[in-house]
Amino acid sequence: MNNGSLLATYFRARRELIQPEDVGITREPNRRVQGLRRQEVAALADISFDYYLRLEQGRHHQPSEQVLASLGRALMLDEDAMAYVHRLAHNAARPLLRPAPRAESLDENLIRLLEYWSHTPAIILDRNQDVIRANRMALALGSGHFNPGCNLVMALFDAEVRDTFPRWEESVSQALAALRYESDPFDPRLREIVDILSTREPEFARVWARHDARPIMSGTIRSGDTALGPIDLRFQNFSVPGHGGYALRTYFGEPGTDGAAALGQLALTVDRDVATESQPIPIAGWMPAP
Known part of the structure; x- marks a missing residue:
């Protein structure tokens, strides 16, 4: 697993926690999807669906600061969550953190x-x-x-x-x-x-x-x-x-x-x-x- 995969997994998990009503989307009858659809997240973040799909599939590892900020608002991420997202997004090489001393x-x-x-x-x-x-x-x-x-x-x-x-x-x-x-x-x-x-x-x-x-x-x-x-x-x-x-x-x-x-x-x-x-x-x- 690389950092792009970690970021993709994170976005997917957070998307599935948000209900349509949380972001002003009317829930249609018989809706079965867990959380938000990818299309809905892309629209809320004002980015293309194809671009967001690549992020969730781990095929785009370094989104811009503007994209991360837009996704943070769409996924209702707080300051701590955004700090974590930036760590995942901007550290392409392992390890993410400096090793602890013995x-x-x-x-x-x-x-x-x-x-x-x-x-x-x-x-x-x-x-x-x-x-x-x-x-x-x-x-x-x-x-x-x-x-x-x-x-x-x-x-x-x-x-x-x-x-x-x-x-x-x-x-x-x-x-x-x-x-x-x-x-x-x-x-x-x-x-x-x-x-x-x-x-x-x-x-x-x-x-x-x-x-x-x-x-x-x-x-x-x-x-x-x-x-x-x-x-x-x-x-x-x-x-x-x-x-x-x-x-x-x-x-x-x-x-x-x-x-x-x-x-x-x-x-x-x-x-x-x-x-x-x-x-x-x-x-x-x-x-x-x-």
Whole structure:
């Protein structure tokens, strides 16, 4: 598959999601087509049907900025979706994104920062949502899901998480949109994640087929493995410049909530465990495949 094929697949998926009424087209009786017809998209974008057909067939790899803007309006694409479209359209050679560094090459200051946040769970993620590094608080909090080598998207489909996660369906949609937006479609690790989840999780296959693409900067998780029982925590992502798509994520509780209280208790436990160690425990690390 080349970038032209990826762009074609994206346009087709988005076309099939838009209903005629969404763009002011009267639905005729007994209409059977899913979403919009190709002719309708071409007319809305003010381009020829033949030109749009070549795009959807992957036979035209580098549409102009004007064409992309017109198609974005026709397909009701937001700013994030358009950024993704431009990435597909203007990168003819593989890979689309710069390779991430190996885990052991991370900036030492970044690794130290995780441990300086001794009362804040913090992890480093790669663009496939694999956990690369985790501090002690995160390792103590995450029921194993924050252990280096674990994948946060795959963790969402664990039965325990599915049953306790707030607004699980919405969280899955956000996570998969971020996975598509941040990852490189030619990355073998991404293909591995998609193949595994597509085989065993119908909900994954349904949502992934939408081709939603947008970053995720913040959100909410629920953790059940605390002294206070299930708690809701907020998270915030920070991009790590110069590290090939790595992100630093921190978790926190809103002041006065059970989440904040539970993190305070967890910090005391972690501090006590550290104080009783004869030597510091090294930060767990996972080295992704080159």
